[in-house]
Amino acid sequence: MTATETTGFVGTPVLRREDGPLLKGKGTFVDNIQLPGTAHAVVVRSPYAHARIRSVDLTEARAAEGVVAAFSGADLRDDWKAPMPCAWPVTPEMKNPEHFPLAVSEACYQGDGVAVVLATTRALAKDAAELVVVDYEPLPVAVDLAEAVKDGSPTAHESLESNISYVWKLETDAVDAAFAAADTTVKRRYVQPRLIPNAMELRGVVARPEPNGDVTLWSSTQIPHILKAMSAATLGMSEAKLRVIAPDVGGGFGSKADVYAEDLLVLALARRLGRPVKWIEERSEGYVATIHGRDFITEMEFAATKDGTITAVRANVTAAMGAYLQLITPGIPLLGAWLYAGPYKIPNYSFTCTGVFTNTTPTDAYRGAGRPEATYVIERTMDALAAELGMDRLELRRKNFITEFPATIASGLTIDSGDYVGALDKLLEDFDLDAFHKEQAARRASGDVKQLGVGFSTYTEMCGIAPSRILGAIGFGAGGWESSTVRCLPTGSVQVVTGTSPHGQGHETAWAQMAADLLGYAMEEIEVVHGDTAMAPYGLDTYGSRSLPVGGAALHLAGQRVIEKARQIVAHTLEVSGDDLDFAGGLFSVKGSPDRAMHIKEVAWLAFAAHNLPEGMDPYLEATAVYDASNFSWPGGAHAAVVEVDTETGDARLVRYVAIDEIGTVVNPMIVDGQVHGGLAQGIATALYEEASYDEDGNLQTANLVTYLVPSAAELPSFELGRVSAPSPLHPLGAKGVGETGTIAAAPAVINAVVDALSHLGVTDVQMPATPERVWRAIQEAK
Amino acid sequence: MRSVAITVNGERRELQLEPRELLVYVLRERLALTGTNVGCDTSSCGACTVLLDGESVKSCTVLGVQADGCEITTIEGLAMNGALHPVQQAFHEQHALQCGYCTPGMVMAAVSLIESGEAGSEKAIREGLEGNLCRCTGYHNIVKAVAAAASVTA
Amino acid sequence: MIPAAFDYEVATSADHALSLLGSDPDAKLIAGGHSLIPALKLRVARPSKLVDIGRLGELAYVRDAGDKLAIGALTRYKALRDDALLQEHCPIVSTTAGLVGDPQVRHRGTIGGSLAHGDPASDLPAVMLALGAELVIRGGVGERIVPATQFFTGVFQTAIGPGEMLTEIRVPKLTGATGWSYVKLSRRAQDWATVAVAALVHRDNGGLAAASIALTNMGATPLRATAVEDALTAGAKPTEAAEHMADGTDPPSDVAASAEFRAHLARVVGKRAIEEALSR
Secondary structure: OOOOOOOOOOOOOOOOOOHHHHHOOOOOOHHHOOOOOOEEEEEEEOOOOOEEEEEEEOHHHHHOOOEEEEEEHHHHHHHOOOOOOOOOOOOOOOOOOOOOOOOOOEEOOOOOEEEEEEEOOHHHHHHHHOOOEEEEEEOOOOOOHHHHOOOOOOOOOOOOOOOEEEEEEEEOOOHHHHHHHOOEEEEEEEEEEEEOOOOOOOOEEEEEEOOOOOEEEEEOOOOHHHHHHHHHHHHOOOHHHEEEEOOOOOOOOOOOOOOOHHHHHHHHHHHHHOOOEEEEOOHHHHHHHOOEEEEEEEEEEEEEOOOOOEEEEEEEEEEEEEOOOOOOHHHOHHHHOOOOOOOEOOOEEEEEEEEEEOOOOOEOOOOOOOHHHHHHHHHHHHHHHHHHHOOOHHHHHHHHEOOOOOEEOOOOOEEOOOOHHHHHHHHHHHHOHHHHHHHHHHHHHHOOOEEEEEEEEEEEOOEOOOOHHHHHHOOOOOOOOEEEEEEEOOOOOEEEEEOOOOOOOOHHHHHHHHHHHHHOOOHHHEEEEOOEOOOOOOOOOOOOOOHHHHHHHHHHHHHHHHHHHHHHHHHHHHOOOHHHEEEEOOEEEEOOEEEEEEEHHHHHHHHHHOOOOOOOOOOOEEEEEEEOOOOOEOOEEEEEEEEEEEOOOOOEEEEEEEEEEEOEEOOOHHHHHHHHHHHHHHHHHHHHOOOOOEOOOOOEOOOOOOOOOOOOHHHOOOOEEEEEOOOOOOOOOOEOOOOOHHHHHHHHHHHHHHHHHHHHHOOOOOOOOOOHHHHHHHHHHHO | OEEEEEEEOOEEEEEEEOOOOEHHHHHHHHOOOOOOOOOOOOOOOOOOEEEEOOEEEEHHHOEHHHHOOOEEEOHHHOOEOOEOOHHHHHHHHOOOOOOOOOHHHHHHHHHHHHHOOOOOOHHHHHHHOOOOOOOOOOOHHHHHHHHHHHHHHO | OOOOOOEEEEOOOHHHHHHHHHOOOOEEEEOOOOOHHHHHHOOOOOOOEEEEOOOOHHHOOEEEEOOEEEEEOOOEHHHHHHOHHHHHHOHHHHHHHOOOOOHHHHHHOEHHHHHHHOOOOOHHHHHHHHHOOEEEEEEOOEEEEEEHHHHEEEOOEEOOOOOOEEEEEEEEOOOOOEEEEEEEEOOOOOOOOOEEEEEEEEEEOOEEEEEEEEEEOOOOOOEEOHHHHHHHHOOOOHHHHHOOOOOOOOOOOOOOOOHHHHHHHHHHHHHHHHHHHHOO
């Protein structure tokens, strides 16, 4: 395959065009923007989890060397025409305390901004920030989720009577009856650790006022379009005067799909000061100032007949919101709310979520967002139910798999396609379970210190966020469509404009593959434009594995519209009917007279020249399409993890991981494998390493990368991947989302493996992450 | 302020530095070599790895003044005559980067590891990259790329 | 990520360093900087002046000194790991140096910096304690030699006084009669030890004549496990002796492990270290 071929790119591992600049150190990350006259901002943050702000004295800071200005929350209060946005009021009654970029009178988590100092260099701004004197009056704190939800707990805000933000419920009619009639029920309680997303690039923002009163804002964001709209609304400025650019963005994983205090502060300060303003996060700062993920406690119940048919599921989630509702904080649990039956036929369904404020960093979307939490409790409880029934855990799964599609599930959605049986079959083909069991049995028999376990996770998930109609029905503030423009330029190249905003996913390459196949251009003749609201004005950005399912479909539709327009021009020019034209490899040819042909590049020139277009046709060969999916995207699969557990030290190490995923049509298998690898690493890290913990006063204990354990290459094995395919009948290419599958599936597979390794010792559960101490204690308690 | 002379990517640079300036900021802000990234503040992530007198170091944990008289190679100095270094080439071919933020440091750490002859097995490569964190790739393709580059340069 | 401002001087000799240090009570020495610079970046250390001894090449060496090896304080971890004399005569030092931090840390960090920092979670202090190393401290009035047992005085505290610097570390040459091991448990490869144990066993006539065991991260300083040593000398089996591994310790409780779990780990790791030492 060479890049000059003009068809057949989709499905092949085309190397990424994004790589060159990144490999040579020529990336355009926000901190690389160095504008003359920049004022560097440093935010002064509350060291207390909850405190009244009695006063903020900026006198010394303002007098310090190099200082341009300094402001308290009160100083800037009138800059905000609206509080910071929460776009997902999940219930009409939901409590949502006012949240401003700097706290005005009450700091509600350790890290809540209380003042900002601007100086001519970052170093001088940091020096001056130390001179800000804040008089705090500490207040009682609500930190632990299980305590915060109780009556009588201190509240996270003085204005709240309780910490409950909302209660949201989805339930079918006969759940209680199904539980009452069950032969067997199991009920388990699981804690999802609070996680810190840790995109390798920290957040950063630069704003530059333009001479005409416009402002250009560069932000390390996944959502330049949403950020533009929300920033303009919060500042009460014309959205038309704001240009947001997401340059190269060094990872996001949901943490950059948010509207942050610093985005708004930098924008407001640049307008106030009339000069460029820059803020760059530090890692320890980001640990309190960038959203966290997860932090759920879930009670999960299955009802089943004695032959292993599951008849009902009941999930009761308590979810930490943190101190404030960020952009979609309250909706995160709902992204899993329809999924608590997993890939299984379960006719009776109950899901309840209670959203709870705590004096901690706000939570919001972190890779998987609601679906890893659901899949974890489902797959852990499947193993528990199998043990309860004395049934093989894979047999139990097979017995309950959904096998016919489309499948309307009890929670009310319809899964368009899937192949859970095929994925599990392939997993077992690749894995050699018999050989594993022999080795496991030998180690058990010899009483080896190091025991082996295997764990499985069979899953489906809903992603590709997605149908505007459904999002509206569940209270989401925006739609789920995506837009694309395909523009065949008169001199032989193509510009593809997309509303998605990649930050590592390789859209420039994958979108060019799709466009090349559609239009018959060479790869290098196609440029993909994204991430700049001046060049790609319409879009809803990249999160929730939506880019290919929605944005890719929009590109496909726009390309088809271009071809149809070109067909009309060719028909008009050659004086034939459009129906008489074949189109392949960029060439329109008259059926039966292949010598009468015209290349689409020639059509692009004719459309530009506009000397002889069909009556009423606009010049230029371009088209825009907006695609609004009729359903979510439903990938699935079957994963297996093997862990080795040192029963003396409690150290659990992953030694093998096999992932079989069903994700429909694959555009670039190399990129897809990369997405799965990275997703797996994050799910495995959740299971074995990562947990953000607070002390009882609300001080973050895992305050930096020394104590919060993001694994390195040395902690992980290579991964074995495979695929089966059940293309989505609803997507023009049959594609599905893949950005989150690894993270969603991996954690339960790993913990199921840890428990399997220790089951002969009587261990039935180990809380995530399975630290050496937790494993050791589980073994002691089982004795 | 203190006068220092540092040879960066083969070019002698004379600078007046505040003692507190970290080498990574000297490279990024004084010399506009923004390829070297900052990923943490605890010397944990390795994103800022450069070669100092031929060995990998975290440039956030070296003062600019400590580098006086030293030779520094950054990611910008790795490609020769426009051709990617074998490690860069292998990262491209093996899809060993996604967002690309850890990449400069990861590449420099890998160059040092290979040059010291310690990239002979998957285990050695994984342990040799223990000081560099990546959040996108799960390291799978990074390890493959380093092994491929090691076999090319061996 | 940006240190508070400080002055900076480059020492051209050990004596020059001492004179620079003596002129400013808030000055600190910097060698590889891999303990100090992280603290500077978070502004938890705020010296008025740094005296850079990193260019004192004459303090980077490993030399044969009769029945001992003399290690210059400026010797970097990687040089220790790769040093032929250490590998032959005191492999517990070269091997342990290869376990410190990550490659980048090992390229810059020095043995003197590590010992002078006095971090009870660092690896080399316990090894020095088990070896009965001697630490050469130079001050305005000359040199003094401090045994490792008296060198570590508290968390981040050592016997190095104001106006003094560590210049050399002397470790015994081990003979074939001495088995050695350093077993380290950490969550990630790059992390500090949750717990680690250095073990030396001296064999005589096929039996165990003496043992020297030291613990990492089990108290404010590296600690000798004297109860274990005594039990081993008295003929206890490794498994029995290791039961005393946490006796008299005061391990920290932190996010990596509780004190109780550290005590358990010390017993497990200690047993493994003794067994490994006996096997080589």
